[in-house]
Amino acid sequence: MKDLPEEWEDHQLTVALRIRPLNDADIEEGATAVAHKIDRQMVVLMDPCEDSENVLRSNRSREKTYMFDVVFDYTATQEDVYVATTKNLIDGVIAGYNATVFAYGPTGAGKTYTMLGLDSEPGIYIRTLNDLFRAIEDSTEDLDCTVYMSYIEIYNEIIRDLLNPSSGYLELREDAKGEIRIAGITEFSTCNAKEIMALLTKGNKQRTQESTAANKTSSRSHAILQVTVKQKSRVKDINEEVRVGKLFMVDLAGTERASQTQNRGKRMKEGAHINRSLLALANCINALSEKGGKGAQFVNYRDSKLTRLLKDALGGNSRTVMITHISPASSNFEESRNTLVYADKAKNIRTKVKRNLMNVSYHLAQYTRIIAELRSEIDRLRAKIDQQSQEQQKGEKADIHEIQAEVQQYSHGEMALLQEQLLSAFREQMEIRRSLMELENCNMELHIDTSRHLLTISDWERDRARARQGRGKVTEEKTDRDKEEEQESGPEEPQFVTAAREEIGPLLAEQRKTMELKRELEEKLMTMKLKSSKIEELLPNRISNREQRDILTLLCKVHELELEKTEIQSAVLCKEYVLRTKDFIIQRHEQQRTLCDDIIHQQKALIEDQGLCVPEELQELYSLYFSELSDGSVDQIVNLHTFTTNPRVDNSLMIMASQMRLDVISAEQQNNRKFSPLDKHPCDSSSSGLDYDSDSNRVFKPLSKPQPQRRHHLSSSPALSIKVCAVKGSTPICPTEAVSPDTLREIVSDTKSISVIAAKRRSHLAKVTNSRVAGLALTTGLKSSVSMDSLVSTLAEESSEVKRNTPRHGGRSQSKQDLKTTEARRELPERNQHKKRSRSFEASKRHIQKPRQNPSRYPALKSISDNRLVRPALNVIQSHNSGAGNPATPPVAKVKNTVSQFTGEVQLEKLEIRGTPPSIIHQKHSDVKRGQTTYKRQQGLGDVSYSSNLLQQPGNYKKSTDENPRQKGMTDVNRKNGKKPKHPVKKSFV
Numbered sequence: 008m009k010d011l012p013e014e015w016e017d018h019q020l021t022v023a024l025r026i027r028p029l030n031d032a033d034i035e036e037g038a039t040a041v042a043h044k045i046d047r048q049m050v051v052l053m054d055p056c057e058d059s060e061n062v063l064r065s066n067r068s069r070e071k072t073y074m075f076d077v078v079f080d081y082t083a084t085q086e087d088v089y090v091a092t093t094k095n096l097i098d099g100v101i102a103g104y105n106a107t108v109f110a111y112g113p114t115g116a117g118k119t120y121t122m123l124g125l126d127s128e129p130g131i132y133i134r135t136l137n138d139l140f141r142a143i144e145d146s147t148e149d150l151d152c153t154v155y156m157s158y159i160e161i162y163n164e165i166i167r168d169l170l171n172p173s174s175g176y177l178e179l180r181e182d183a184k185g186e187i188r189i190a191g192i193t194e195f196s197t198c199n200a201k202e203i204m205a206l207l208t209k210g211n212k213q214r215t216q217e218s219t220a221a222n223k224t225s226s227r228s229h230a231i232l233q234v235t236v237k238q239k240s241r242v243k244d245i246n247e248e249v250r251v252g253k254l255f256m257v258d259l260a261g262t263e264r265a266s267q268t269q270n271r272g273k274r275m276k277e278g279a280h281i282n283r284s285l286l287a288l289a290n291c292i293n294a295l296s297e298k299g300g301k302g303a304q305f306v307n308y309r310d311s312k313l314t315r316l317l318k319d320a321l322g323g324n325s326r327t328v329m330i331t332h333i334s335p336a337s338s339n340f341e342e343s344r345n346t347l348v349y350a351d352k353a354k355n356i357r358t359k360v361k362r363n364l365m366n367v368s369y370h371l372a373q374y375t376r377i378i379a380e381l382r383s384e385i386d387r388l389r390a391k392i393d394q395q396s397q398e399q400q401k402g403e404k405a406d407i408h409e410i411q412a413e414v415q416q417y418s419h420g421e422m423a424l425l426q427e428q429l430l431s432a433f434r435e436q437m438e439i440r441r442s443l444m445e446l447e448n449c450n451m452e453l454h455i456d457t458s459r460h461l462l463t464i465s466d467w468e469r470d471r472a473r474a475r476q477g478r479g480k481v482t483e484e485k486t487d488r489d490k491e492e493e494q495e496s497g498p499e500e501p502q503f504v505t506a507a508r509e510e511i512g513p514l515l516a517e518q519r520k521t522m523e524l525k526r527e528l529e530e531k532l533m534t535m536k537l538k539s540s541k542i543e544e545l546l547p548n549r550i551s552n553r554e555q556r557d558i559l560t561l562l563c564k565v566h567e568l569e570l571e572k573t574e575i576q577s578a579v580l581c582k583e584y585v586l587r588t589k590d591f592i593i594q595r596h597e598q599q600r601t602l603c604d605d606i607i608h609q610q611k612a613l614i615e616d617q618g619l620c621v622p623e624e625l626q627e628l629y630s631l632y633f634s635e636l637s638d639g640s641v642d643q644i645v646n647l648h649t650f651t652t653n654p655r656v657d658n659s660l661m662i663m664a665s666q667m668r669l670d671v672i673s674a675e676q677q678n679n680r681k682f683s684p685l686d687k688h689p690c691d692s693s694s695s696g697l698d699y700d701s702d703s704n705r706v707f708k709p710l711s712k713p714q715p716q717r718r719h720h721l722s723s724s725p726a727l728s729i730k731v732c733a734v735k736g737s738t739p740i741c742p743t744e745a746v747s748p749d750t751l752r753e754i755v756s757d758t759k760s761i762s763v764i765a766a767k768r769r770s771h772l773a774k775v776t777n778s779r780v781a782g783l784a785l786t787t788g789l790k791s792s793v794s795m796d797s798l799v800s801t802l803a804e805e806s807s808e809v810k811r812n813t814p815r816h817g818g819r820s821q822s823k824q825d826l827k828t829t830e831a832r833r834e835l836p837e838r839n840q841h842k843k844r845s846r847s848f849e850a851s852k853r854h855i856q857k858p859r860q861n862p863s864r865y866p867a868l869k870s871i872s873d874n875r876l877v878r879p880a881l882n883v884i885q886s887h888n889s890g891a892g893n894p895a896t897p898p899v900a901k902v903k904n905t906v907s908q909f910t911g912e913v914q915l916e917k918l919e920i921r922g923t924p925p926s927i928i929h930q931k932h933s934d935v936k937r938g939q940t941t942y943k944r945q946q947g948l949g950d951v952s953y954s955s956n957l958l959q960q961p962g963n964y965k966k967s968t969d970e971n972p973r974q975k976g977m978t979d980v981n982r983k984n985g986k987k988p989k990h991p992v993k994k995s996f997v
């Protein structure tokens with residue numbers, strides 16, 4: 008792909024200030040100048056009420072200095088202003104960037120003067136257009152360039168086309184790409200500066216201007232001049248580059264006070280509209296200037312047509328310059344001050360700019376079709392040549408006069424004409440084929456956009472339904488009517504959902520239009536084919552001389568060349584997809600890694616915040632993790648990441664991806680096998696989604712079993728997501744034959760290399776993890792081990808668990824990721840919930856304690872190893888494993904069953920030891936506040952069961968249950984031994 012999209016560039020809004028000279032009216036009023044330029048960037052606004060002799064008011068002065076990118080005073084010429092603000096935007100527009108220049112300020116401050124100017128002193132509009140055409144002319148690039156111009160005004164919230172006033176009121180629409188467009192606007196295309204000037208003058212005459220007390224020629228509307236520069240490479244090629252740069256030049260109406268303008272009636276109404284839209288603009292500036300900062304707020308562009316139109320200029324893809332205007336007069340102090348405050352805020356606005364390069368990537372399937380058509384055409388022509396040669400040989404005996412007569416029917420000139428007609432018909436056919444491909448592409452994009460919006464809506468509706476269900480449970484006690492009312496009201500629909508709903512209609516309409524066009528083109532292609540076959544028929548039936556045979560051979564050659572070209576283009580496209588696919592995979596890896604990093608950092612912060620003691624092994628893992636981060640070894644993956652194309656989901660891409668997924672999955676499986684201890688330790692199968700069959704003593708993977716924990720799996724996600732996308736994608740458009748074996752091999756090798764990098768890292772971590780877990784297993788007497796995957800999923804699990812149980816500080820809302828995790832948890836079937844809980848249990852064995860209660864309330868309960876409630880249980884297991892157990896105690900089965908009651912200050916824990924008689928039941932009473940624990944010994948029967956889940960929220964008490972299918976009938980130790988226990992062990996997790 009040539010010269011393809013650079014990353015988005017960060018751009019800060021350029022704010023300039025222009026102070027107009029004092030005018031006659033100001034002087035007549037007796038006003039003095041209070042705004043003074045101090046240097047190139049600084050201005051001071053003095054307080055006109057300030058009395059230098061009044062010492063008491065000296066501290067109350069409203070005098071203030073402001074800094075801007077550039078400041079102009081009455082000495083500045085139009086040329087100075089233009090050069091310092093707008094001139095350097097022109098090259099960007101030609102290169103395909105968007106730019107906006109807008110004049111802002113109170114009425115009569117000089118906005119129209121700056122933008123439009125006078126005949127003797129032309130303003131920014133004319134200077135810009137002149138320079139733009141000059142730059143296009145001077146350009147050495149081999150590009151076809153067209154300049155379009157449109158000029159509108161927003162008057163009383165109504166959009167009028169100044170170049171075509173008879174078109175009535177125009178409406179705003181958001182297109183498939185989220186750009187705001189004016190439906191029905193007239194765009195004049197021209198390549199001549201003079202013509203554009205004439206248009207501009209014509210438009211200006213149409214603009215609403217009235218005389219007010221503040222300004223004799225007050226503009227009562229916002230005027231927007233849009234100049235679009237569209238450039239296309241002259242050389243036709245698969246990656247035909249189309250650059251579109253847009254330049255908006257906006258002359259806003261001025262803010263005004265009724266008292267200042269002395270407006271009544273119609274003028275007052277205009278003033279109200281002007282002020283309302285300018286207020287909306289000021290609100291957007293406010294919100295945008297806070298964006299990213301502490302007080303980040305929602306930016307509401309929808310409040311006025313002006314802000315909707317300036318959406319990109321303010322917060323989107325545009326290099327924007329705001330030229331603020333003020334009057335220096337003391338009588339305008341308040342307006343000047345307000346304007347300076349807003350301009351000062353606008354300095355903080357940042358936009359992200361990107362070149363608008365549309366790379367026309369054609370569909371592989373379309374190429375394949377064209378290639379197939381050309382091949383069959385070549386075959387037909389060759390067959391015809393052969394057939395006619397044979398006929399010629401046979402017919403040598405035929406009447407020579409007859410042949411000569413036939414040939415003579417066609418003069419030399421006629422033959423040339425036929426040849427030309429055939430070639431042009433062929434060229435036209437090829438053009439139509441390419442247009443069809445473009446339409447197909449366009450249709451696909453529209454389809455994707457529609458699906459995206461539908462998904463947004465359905466996601467939101469699902470969330471809303473879930474929220475209603477949740478509320479329904481909470482309000483069970485409420486009356487039916489209350490419930491109905493609540494359900495009807497529901498949460499308010501967010502703006503992006505409303506926008507998505509609004510966009511679907513136009514998108515579908517556009518799809519219909521594209522389909523219609525496609526049908527027309529297909530008909531045209533058929534007609535063209537018929538035409539060329541008729542021309543061919545005109546050729547003499549028998550090839551009797553060299554010239555005639557040459558026509559067919561030439562035609563054949565043209566087809567062959569076209570075929571070759573199409574094949575090359577198709578191969579280039581294939582490569583492009585390969586690159587995109589690689590980027591896609593790398594991006595997914597990176598996303599997954601970021602998620603893991605997030606989890607680890609949050610866990611670490613939490614451990615530090617809560618003052619939890621971290622086991623040495625975990626500390627080692629942390630050290631390893633942080634050292635990897637600092638030496639950048641993991642970042643090899645990131646460094647590979649150069650996502651050069653728009654990461655839009657493309658069906659063909661998905662199909663390619665689906666071809667790779669098997670490889671990724673198999674690579675992963677191999678990697679997993681390298682370090683996963685599952686084969687050796689079936690008791691840990693839960694962490695990998697595997698099951699253990701006690702009868703056959705084998706680990707198996709149930710096909711239909713959901714594996715939600717794989718969401719956090721470092722390298723499984725790409726494959727998983729690709730698989731999902733491939734399944735979701737519509738009918739494959741790109742046939743697999745279009746991908747050459749070489750290309751596939753390349754994809755495979757690169758995918759492998761990515762997998763290998765990830766696997767290396769994981770196996771390294773896994774080694775440490777396994778040794779750590781083995782160490783822990785020794786300590787706890789449980790010979791189990793876990794893979795990195797289970798650790799990561801446990802960490803993720805615990806992170807979200809902790810988030811749920813830890814009160815949030817500062818009232819910050821739950822992050823999107825948290826919400827997703829919580830949602831995912833809600834969706835899990837009960838069976839998986841049990842698994843998760845059991846993983847929490849595993850985590851507790853590894854001393855990773857999660858605070859399930861307010862830590863400040865129970866400061867003594869720091870970590871599970873310090874926990875007075877767990878210690879005895881662990882001691883019993885340890886002493887049993889070391890052979891020093893109580894002979895009366897039966898073989899220890901597992902830390903299991905808990906019936907815990909945790910109400911307020913007293914935590915009641917029942918440690919039940921069951922086995923061959925006599926066995927003991929320890930009834931433990933813990934008074935956490937006083938730090939006292941008492942045990943009551945009881946005689947009883949049964950297996951041993953201990954609790955790991957001791958720290959519970961007050962009120963979370965739940966009775967033991969037999970429901971957990973994973974635990975049903977099998978303890979971990981029994982599972983390890985491959986035996987079923989005689990007495991099913993009850994387990995309760997809350």
Ligand SMILES: Nc1ncnc2c1ncn2[C@@H]1O[C@H](COP(=O)(O)OP(=O)(O)OP(=O)(O)O)[C@@H](O)[C@H]1O
Binds near residue numbers: 030332
């Ligand atoms: N820099 C300047 N030098 C000379 N004259 C100026 C300058 N700026 C403004 N003026 C004059 O001041 C008057 C008001 O200016 P202008 O109409 O441009 O104000 P405006 O901000 O567009 O007002 P409104 O918002 O009401 O349309 C005009 O007569 C204009 O020629």
